[in-house]
Amino acid sequence: MIRYDLVCDKDHAFDSWFPDSAAYEKLLAGGLVTCPHCGSAKVAKAIMAPAVKRTDKGGPPRLPVPAAAPAAPAPVALLSEKEQQMRAVLRAVRRHVLENAENVGERFPDEARRMHAGETEERAIYGDASLEEVHALHEEGIEVLPLPRLPEEGN
Template sequence: MIRYDLVCDKDHAFDSWFPDSAAYEKLLAGGFVACPHCGSTKVAKAIMAPAVKRTDKGRTAPSPAPAAGPPGPAPVALLSEKEQQMRAFLRAVRRHVVENAENVGERFPDEARRIHAGETEERAIYGDASLEEVRSLHEEGIEVLPLPRLPEEGN
């Protein structure tokens, strides 16, 4: 997994995780990387500090001297209130789809085509499709939307 600091064309900064750099490039090219603040798909990598692996494992760091004066600032939440609300909304959307649609798994592209062609009854479905399969469905005039996966689903 790789984490990129990203910025949209409206200067909103955010970060996102990707399986690898090739996956990031494919998703970006397909318009699937969007700013969580404004929805813009005009996104680029921001300047990032490199992650440096520590080589001093097992050693103990010297204890810092006690601070004189008032205590430092209180810890800050990792997600802002707006980001927490967005995740709650995405969880609700995902829960609604899972509870009200049929999971067709890897058969999703074929089943979507069958429904579109009238070969099977029209119903709500969800499942798995590669970026190429989604692009092909769109080119055929079949409307599909990605079902958001939340970070905690990968842990």
């Protein structure tokens, strides 16, 4: 883990932790590192003094402890507001399908074909299909969409 002192384009200073410098660069490029004070995604690393252990006196000098502890820093938003809104929409779509459609499991491709051919009543269904089965359904003119996975399902 690495901690960076950061500053936004409005000169708000804050810090955040990242698994490594590559993760910081990837999140920054995706606009996912935002200022907790104003929400700006225009963020850069601030100048930092490295923590170097002194060898001449057995360690760094001790600083006096202030009488009153400073207020805890504001939490850093790891997701932009836009990303949070998108995830909320995905959750709502998924919840709607799960509450209003029938889970036909592995029978999904066959059931979709039967409905398309008029052999069974049309209704909302969801289930499992391989990528090849989905391609075959599309080639047959049967429209299917993947049920959105929530980001937390992959973690």
